[in-house]
Amino acid sequence: MTLVPSPKALTSSDTDTSGVPVTISLPPARLRLIRGVVSGVVIGPFLGTVAALALAASSGGRVSAIALIAFAIAYCVTTLAVTIGFHRYFAHRSFKTGRTLQVMFVVLGSTALQGSLLYWVSTHRRHHRFSDTADDPHSPHFARKVPASGWRGFFHGHLGWMFAADMTNVMRFAPDIVRDPLIFRVQLQYGLWAALGLLLPLAIAGLVTRDPRTAVETFLWAGPVRLLLVHHASWAVGSLSHLYGRRPFDTDDHSANNLWVALLAFGEGLQNNHHAFPRAARHGFSWREPDLSGVVIAGLAKIRLIWDLNAPTSADLASRRRAQPQPAEKDRA
Numbered sequence: 001m002t003l004v005p006s007p008k009a010l011t012s013s014d015t016d017t018s019g020v021p022v023t024i025s026l027p028p029a030r031l032r033l034i035r036g037v038v039s040g041v042v043i044g045p046f047l048g049t050v051a052a053l054a055l056a057a058s059s060g061g062r063v064s065a066i067a068l069i070a071f072a073i074a075y076c077v078t079t080l081a082v083t084i085g086f087h088r089y090f091a092h093r094s095f096k097t098g099r100t101l102q103v104m105f106v107v108l109g110s111t112a113l114q115g116s117l118l119y120w121v122s123t124h125r126r127h128h129r130f131s132d133t134a135d136d137p138h139s140p141h142f143a144r145k146v147p148a149s150g151w152r153g154f155f156h157g158h159l160g161w162m163f164a165a166d167m168t169n170v171m172r173f174a175p176d177i178v179r180d181p182l183i184f185r186v187q188l189q190y191g192l193w194a195a196l197g198l199l200l201p202l203a204i205a206g207l208v209t210r211d212p213r214t215a216v217e218t219f220l221w222a223g224p225v226r227l228l229l230v231h232h233a234s235w236a237v238g239s240l241s242h243l244y245g246r247r248p249f250d251t252d253d254h255s256a257n258n259l260w261v262a263l264l265a266f267g268e269g270l271q272n273n274h275h276a277f278p279r280a281a282r283h284g285f286s287w288r289e290p291d292l293s294g295v296v297i298a299g300l301a302k303i304r305l306i307w308d309l310n311a312p313t314s315a316d317l318a319s320r321r322r323a324q325p326q327p328a329e330k331d332r333a
């Protein structure tokens with residue numbers, strides 16, 4: 001199988017063979033706008049969650065069943081659209097599928113409010129290319145291109161990276177998305193899909209219950225509370241799963257299999273497995289490694305909605321496996 005080139009082969013001033021730079025600098029006005037939007041996306045779900053908890057407290061700690069069901073469905077759909085769609089399909093092409101599912105991945109993945117498909121894929125491919133070096137967009141081992149550790153490194157790897165003054169160059173890392181007219185057009189409507197993801201639960205709950213309080217409660221749980229958990233689970237993949245966990249495979253970075261993150265992010269916390277075999281459709285290689293996305297992928301393949309799944313052979317796994325799995329922190333000390 002094809003592996004992503006070693007991150008150590010490239011440094012900050014490098015360009016690839018076509019001479020396209022790794023990042024582009026943003027004009028001050030655009031940088032201010034992006035930082036404002038990112039601040040809203042980070043703080044908004046937190047404030048909405050406080051409101052949801054206050055509303056529950058005002059009714060003796062009770063939350064309506066429709067709000068909790070909407071939350072569970074929204075959490076699962078949003079997370080799976082990002083893990084299976086944005087990540088394993090678009091960023092790594094780890095299986096094949098038809099146009100209908102591709103468009104659904106873009107629409108539903110946009111409701112995660114983690115940026116457009118183009119932004120997500122280009123940032124993620126850069127993460128693999130430069131994993132845990134100065135040019136990794138979200139390593140907890142570097143902040144603003146200098147080595148970092150402790151809380152500073154964790155904060156940068158978790159969410160501080162989104163405020164960076166330069167942006168990943170999409171023409172270097174995701175030209176395939178730019179050159180796909182249908183997918184490019186659908187992902188351009190990112191704001192519309194994100195807004196629909198927030199407003200649909202409100203509208204459905206309002207129509208079903210005819211009760212404004214339940215409608216608002218459902219909006220808060222399926223919107224801000226869901227986003228708070230989806231965001232921090234996803235961001236923990238970049239922070240905690242590059243800090244803590246086991247490292248069964250030999251990779252040139254700090255990626256680790258963090259089972260807690262894997263449970264919350266539906267398999268994405270198995271970063272060491274993933275960095276060793278980036279194109280594998282399933283990240284869990286044994287029953288001990290929780291990978292709900294991989295289970296859903298297997299189900300979709302069974303009903304022939306997806307096909308040509310990329311999977312490492314047992315010889316591939318054996319060739320990269322360490323004699324002694326090591327914890328992430330001690331590995332490169």
Ligand SMILES: [Zn+2]
Binds near residue numbers: 127131237238242275
């Ligand atoms: Zn990683």
Ligand SMILES: [Zn+2]
Binds near residue numbers: 091092124128
């Ligand atoms: Zn990846």
